[in-house]
Amino acid sequence: MDRVIIIRYGEIFLKGKNKSYFESLLINNIKHALKPFKHEFSRSQARYTVSGYDVDFEGDIVDTLKKVFGIHSLSVADRVETDFEGGFPLVKESIKALAIRLSEENTIENPTFRMTVKRADKHIPMASFEIAAELADTVLKNTSFTVDLTKSDYDIKVDIRENGVSYIYTDVIYGAGGLPVGCSSKGMLLLSGGIDSPVAGYMMAKRGMKQLAVHFASPPYTSERATQKVVELRDIISPYTSEMPLYVVPFTDIQLAIHEKCPAEFMITIMRRFMMRIATVLAKKEGCTAIITGESLGQVASQTVESMTSTESCAGLPIFRPLIAFDKEETMALAQRIGTYETSIQPFEDCCTIFLPKNPAIHPNLKKVEEAEQKLDIDRLVAEAVENVKKF
Numbered sequence: 001m002d003r004v005i006i007i008r009y010g011e012i013f014l015k016g017k018n019k020s021y022f023e024s025l026l027i028n029n030i031k032h033a034l035k036p037f038k039h040e041f042s043r044s045q046a047r048y049t050v051s052g053y054d055v056d057f058e059g060d061i062v063d064t065l066k067k068v069f070g071i072h073s074l075s076v077a078d079r080v081e082t083d084f085e086g087g088f089p090l091v092k093e094s095i096k097a098l099a100i101r102l103s104e105e106n107t108i109e110n111p112t113f114r115m116t117v118k119r120a121d122k123h124i125p126m127a128s129f130e131i132a133a134e135l136a137d138t139v140l141k142n143t144s145f146t147v148d149l150t151k152s153d154y155d156i157k158v159d160i161r162e163n164g165v166s167y168i169y170t171d172v173i174y175g176a177g178g179l180p181v182g183c184s185s186k187g188m189l190l191l192s193g194g195i196d197s198p199v200a201g202y203m204m205a206k207r208g209m210k211q212l213a214v215h216f217a218s219p220p221y222t223s224e225r226a227t228q229k230v231v232e233l234r235d236i237i238s239p240y241t242s243e244m245p246l247y248v249v250p251f252t253d254i255q256l257a258i259h260e261k262c263p264a265e266f267m268i269t270i271m272r273r274f275m276m277r278i279a280t281v282l283a284k285k286e287g288c289t290a291i292i293t294g295e296s297l298g299q300v301a302s303q304t305v306e307s308m309t310s311t312e313s314c315a316g317l318p319i320f321r322p323l324i325a326f327d328k329e330e331t332m333a334l335a336q337r338i339g340t341y342e343t344s345i346q347p348f349e350d351c352c353t354i355f356l357p358k359n360p361a362i363h364p365n366l367k368k369v370e371e372a373e374q375k376l377d378i379d380r381l382v383a384e385a386v387e388n389v390k391k392f
């Protein structure tokens, strides 16, 4: 007997002729994610199995796989030789061990179970339900459990495969769902230290978008620790995005120039227009086809329709805003689930919070913004920022 992790994929099933492309991406991403662990990977039809690992790391491997998009569900199973002619001795032995363990761990009063057998091996001259009845007997003999087929506390599953092996397991663990990262091109995520943008990156990765991230820092107004926080956020979401190189752009000179030369009410809008220009240059250099932000409609002055329109005209690529219709509460719940929340709420300054005007224009007029910007040497400022970018 050995322990294995069964992987089932989700939406790829719908992909018809392109299925093999999606599958090979998913397999590559799984192999990439599992690089830190000794293991063997194998596939048979629509299922993959991971085996040959150190059982001490089983939980870590499952946690790692739960972050790989494209995986619908996982099960940790015992894999044994079927040996039907011999009367399933190894299957029964494994079920006995499982039943004893469940019984020891059980805290439910009058626990019930059901046995579900799937028989892909059609050479076996017994129906699935007959096999299930025989195997259920092993559970009945070794526990105080009773059978309940409709609402059982424990659902013991036995998959009898064609290659002479059977898989025995109870739990189905849900994976991240979505599509394998890499199937939907590549995007440049504007990653601040806040709650929203890491979640936005997660959302786009869910639909298969590979990503790089860009962060704008304004030292000495923003500290080294603030940038470190962004690196930490990147590290938390990169298991979902497969990997995520991070650019840090020096933004101080641009902010000082805007502060000095442009009306305060347009400070934020003009600043965000620069972010878009710089992100576009970096994105195109990296072969990205979209820019991603954590904006949500109406959340702050810079996220009204007019504000977003006036920054959009500086982006040379489509902007994806997966959180556009999310309430803050929904984003926060998701941030907690993916593990970015605690880091995001650490109180470090963001470049957006310095030189913040008292009365920013909530519905900035694009013409006026463009006029105000004329006082700046836009091309030079963008070129300098791009030249001095640091890649993590």
Ligand code: ATP
Pocket (backbone or CB within 6 Å): 189, 190, 191, 192, 193, 194, 195, 196, 197, 198, 214, 215, 216, 217, 292, 293, 294, 295, 299, 300, 302, 303, 350, 351, 352
């Ligand atoms: P977040 O929680 O993601 O910081 P926010 O609610 O603070 O969002 P804004 O500060 O208006 O909103 O920023 C809107 C979006 O602009 C962010 O979600 C992010 O994508 C991008 N952004 C803001 N500041 C930066 C920055 N310093 N570096 C990179 N991107 C940024």
Ligand code: MG
Pocket (backbone or CB within 6 Å): 192, 193, 194, 350, 352
């Ligand atoms: Mg922010």
